[in-house]
Amino acid sequence: MKILFDTNVILDVLLEREPFFKASSQVLGYAELNKIDGWICGTTVTTIHYLLAKALTRQKAEEHLRSLFKIFHISTINSIVLEDALADNFKDYEDAVIYHSAVHANVAAILTRNQKDFQQSKLPVYSPIEFLKAIESLG
Numbered sequence: 001m002k003i004l005f006d007t008n009v010i011l012d013v014l015l016e017r018e019p020f021f022k023a024s025s026q027v028l029g030y031a032e033l034n035k036i037d038g039w040i041c042g043t044t045v046t047t048i049h050y051l052l053a054k055a056l057t058r059q060k061a062e063e064h065l066r067s068l069f070k071i072f073h074i075s076t077i078n079s080i081v082l083e084d085a086l087a088d089n090f091k092d093y094e095d096a097v098i099y100h101s102a103v104h105a106n107v108a109a110i111l112t113r114n115q116k117d118f119q120q121s122k123l124p125v126y127s128p129i130e131f132l133k134a135i136e137s138l139g
Contacts, residue, residue, distance in 0.1 A: 002037040004102040005077060006112035007044040009128055011032040013056060014048070020113060027111060030135065033036050033073050040068065041101045041136035042095060075105035089120050099123070 011017065012024040029037025052061035055131060079133070081100045090096035095117045102110055102123060109124040111131055118125045126134065 001109075002039060002105065002107040003131075004032070004039040004041065004098070004105065004107045004110050005031070005072070006098060006114070007041075007047050008109060009111055010040065010044060010068070011051065012113065012128075020128070021033060024075060024113070027128045027131055028071070036135075037100070038072045039075050039105055039107055040072045041075050041098045043097055043101075045074065073105075074106070076099040077098060077101055078094075080104065089102045090117075091115060096120075123126070 009020075009024045010029065012020040013028050014090045027036075028038070047066070049061050049065055054063055077097065081097060081104055084100040084103075085093060085096035088096045088100065090099065099110065099118060099121055107121055107123065109126055109131075110121060111126055111128060112118060112134070113127055115125050115127060
């Protein structure tokens with residue numbers, strides 16, 4: 001199952017942000033163990049590098065990115081994705097880009113802590129806690 005992780009879920013893990021760390025870390029573990037096919041948007045990579053370099057160091061940010069590249073596929077950002085995002089009804093352009101990048105990558109769902117940001121989504125949108133409950137109910 002292909003799942004696109006929103007930037008906030010990844011940052012919750014890398015920065016150990018409470019009270020979100022545990023659930024986000026568990027879901028990331030599913031991607032790390034290849035129990036799900038984890039994806040992140042290309043914009044997530046640049047945002048994470050910028051924020052981690054400020055919060056930690058540039059070296060730590062680069063180490064974290066290298067680890068993420070081993071776990072996640074990167075969904076494409078191209079002119080079609082960017083134009084589709086502009087034409088959509090999302091309040092925030094960055095969220096629209098993440099959404100359309102997910103659509104073009106043919107993911108099954110989006111994982112985010114800010115579900116309200118994806119109200120226009122035609123894909124299922126889960127919080128980490130909701131996703132864990134759904135996975136556990138399957139088996």
